Amino acid sequence: MKTVANYSSVQIALHWAVAVLILLAWLSAEGAEEALEAAEDGAATGFVPHVAFGMAILSLVVLRLVIRLTRGAPAAPGVPGSLQVKAANWGHRLLYLLMIAVPLGGVSIWFGGMDNGDIHGLFANVLLAVALGHALMALYHHYVLKDGLIRRMMKAD
Ligand code: HEM
Ligand code: HEM
Structure with missing residues (x-):
């Protein structure tokens, strides 16, 4: 994987936009359950916020992955090859995997008519749980280890 000195402003904007959208998708999920029931009863559903948030996440994460794989990202802090660095890298891979798999699951229900709710x-x-753990690790780095990690996701130098 290509290693660069910083996250670009586009990578930073996408990170926070997707984080907010995931929270909104999670909070709006009940509306999707109601819409699905209405659709199954043959009613028109109209605009469903959960589906809109979820589809936005799917497209922005695909874009984000393409940028990640072509432009690269900074190395995780710590000794290269150490358990700490491996855990950070696998944690980020797991987040990317879930950010793709969860909306695809939603697509299989809403557009594919599959019973995957x-x-x-x-x-x-x-x-949500892995993202929460990730946020706690970021805060731990920033405020306990005092390595200024969160600055990398705030401002491109
Ligand atoms: C990261 C993105 C997403 C998150 C975090 C998310 C989260 C959730 C959650 C927590 C539920 C409630 C499940 C339950 O309590 O039974 C749910 C239900 C649902 N979601 Fe999503 N979702 C996402 C993306 C999508 C997308 C892209 C679609 C459609 C294209 C979608 C369609 C649905 C539908 C139809 C339900 C109702 C399922 C049922 O009642 O059986 N979701 N979602
Ligand atoms: C739903 C919420 C979130 C998701 C899905 C998420 C996902 C990710 C992913 C996948 C990366 C790796 C980026 C890459 O290398 O391409 C990352 C990096 C980062 N995230 Fe998050 N994030 C979320 C919320 C947060 C929050 C709340 C914070 C701060 C408290 C945060 C702080 C950071 C920092 C500082 C990095 C850079 C880490 C490094 O340089 O090694 N994230 N995030």
């Missing part, structure tokens, strides 16, 4: 909800909760 429970699995979709379960993996959405796993995504």
Whole structure:
């Protein structure tokens, strides 16, 4: 994977936009359940915020992955090859995987008519839990280890 000195302003904007959208998708999920029931009863559903947030996440994360793979990202802090660096890298890979898999699960329900609501909800909760752990690690780096890590995701130098 290509290593560069910083995150670009586009990578930073996408990181925070996707984080906010994931929170909004999670908070609006009940509306999707109601819309799905209405659709199954043959009613018109109209605009469903959860589906809009989820589809926005899917497209922005695909864009983000393309940028990640072509432009690269800064190396995780710590000794190269150490457990700490490996854990950070695998944690980020897991987040990317969940950020793609969860909306695809949503697509299989909403557009594919598949009965995957429970699995979709379960993996959405796993995504939220991993993201929370990720945010706590970022705060730990910034405020306890005092290595200024969060600055990398705030401003491109
Ligand atoms: C990261 C993005 C997403 C998150 C975090 C998320 C989260 C959730 C959660 C927590 C539920 C509740 C499940 C339950 O309690 O049973 C849910 C349900 C649902 N989501 Fe998503 N979702 C996302 C993307 C999508 C997308 C892209 C679509 C459609 C294209 C979608 C369609 C649905 C539908 C139709 C339900 C209702 C399922 C049912 O009642 O069986 N979701 N989502
Ligand atoms: C739903 C919420 C979130 C998701 C899905 C998420 C996802 C990610 C991913 C996948 C990366 C790796 C970027 C890459 O290398 O391409 C990353 C980096 C980062 N995130 Fe988040 N994030 C979320 C919320 C947060 C929050 C709340 C904070 C701050 C408290 C935060 C701070 C950071 C920092 C500082 C980095 C850079 C880490 C480094 O340089 O090694 N993130 N995030």
